[in-house]
Amino acid sequence: MRPLREDDLQIGQPLAMSVYDQNGALLLLAGFVIENDAQMETLIARGSLVQLPERASSPPPRPGLKPRATIEAMNQLHRDVGLLHKRLLSGAAAGVQERVAQLTATIEEHLALDTDATLASMQLQLDPANHAARQTHAAIICVFATRALGMPAATARALAGAALTYDLALGPLATQLNGQSERLSYTQLAQVRAHPEVGLRLLESAGITDPVWIDAVLHHHERLDGSGYPHGLRAGAIRDTTRLLAIIDIYTAMLRPRVYRDALPARMALRSIFLERGKQVDEALAMMLVKELGVYPPGTLVRLANDEVGIVLRRGDDAAHPQVARVMTSEGFQASESLQRDTRLPEFHIADSVPYDRLPGIVANAAKLWD
Known part of the structure; x- marks a missing residue:
């Protein structure tokens, strides 16, 4: 990656390359049209990055997205x-x-x-x-x-x-x-x-x-x-x-x-x-x-048979048994470690869904579970 430069941008013209933030997260896809000076200045000011062009002799770059x-x-x-x-x-x-x-x-x-x-x-x-x-x-x-x-x-x-x-x-x-x-x-x-x-x-x-x-x-x-x-x-x-x-x-x-x-x-x-x-x-x-x-799509909060609360990370082999990460212990404390639970096992069967408003703060930290 290299810093985005002013000469990479032209108002009213599609971007020639995708733009990323300093953590490698995608901000704008190639082809996005910059509409005004304010947009251009914001992208430069926030330290945006673009990928270096690939050299013919070099191996393919690792994907910038996670x-x-x-x-x-x-x-x-x-x-x-x-x-x-x-x-x-x-x-x-x-x-x-x-x-x-x-x-x-x-x-x-x-x-x-x-x-x-x-x-x-x-x-x-x-x-x-x-x-x-x-x-x-x-x-x-x-x-x-x-x-x-x-x-x-x-x-x-x-x-x-x-x-x-x-x-x-x-x-x-x-x-x-x-x-x-x-x-x-x-x-x-x-x-x-x-x-x-x-x-x-x-x-x-x-x-x-x-x-x-x-x-x-x-x-x-x-x-x-x-x-x-x-x-x-x-x-x-x-x-x-x-x-x-x-x-x-x-x-x-x-x-x-x-x-x-x-x-x-x-x-x-x-x-x-x-x-x-x-x-x-x-x-x-x-x-x-x-x-x-699936019966419990990714992102759903669920209560397990052992009284833990988890969040559905990924769909499973069948609609009723997704992969779940524990976010709250059976005692009602926020989990310090997001252990993954196999919901096919009896102790980790999904008992019910849990509304997000009952557990404020869980959503704010949920993105890291997909790292």
Whole structure:
């Protein structure tokens, strides 16, 4: 690595190389467009690094990314998604398709580097007030699921673009609605039901025309039984790609608390979706999601049979028995050593999920577990 120089950057031009922080964590992928002097000055001031060009006679360089960098990169990603939403809502969002492609490439890169750390990253970020984090979570699961389905790359990337932008118009209302215990007013209900079409218009104004992307944004609240909106579509009238985003939207919403209900553990959210298979959501897609994510996805806090609390590090050979790292002893003390537990063994069977709000501070230190 070498320090980033001013002559490496040109405003309005894509980066020729990826940029890293001083710990080797990815900050910006090659191809990212620097938009103003402030961005350029910030990158230089923070001591950013780029990789030295490879010499023909030298061996291939070791990868600069580590699993822990994945957690950090995904946290930065949801902040970048929030900035993209602001630009779209302001009507001043040139180059949206290119920017979304960059964000999607970041997800693809980190899923390839460490799938479980990437999935865990958003499981650790369940703040209901962070609307952009929820859309980022949806996009990560979309990219993950489309890989499992073997979906063509162009289709998968269009659906990822939809996941990053599908609730765009709902963002300004989200904080108020999530904190409201009383019934929605007629005005609020009208705004909620109109948000797919408003979001569609914002994206079309920004030059988005891909039919997979557009359809998923417009119809992600449609249901197989015709009970959805805005058009009450049924079964075969709903694209498979849109059906997948619909399930992921339901799932990421259930994981986040509201004033009027607690957050559902991933296990219960997946179970709820599974019970609706063939009625409101696609049966095959629901079964695929449960199988691929596991009953306890990476990043889930769980209580073991011996009364220890652990965090799911990696999916196991079957959906119910993931790899877990102990974070709290059976006596209720924070563990000084994160011992790994084989949940196939009776003493380490998973007894239940544990809400994060019962153990404040655990999430802040969780990224190091994927080192």
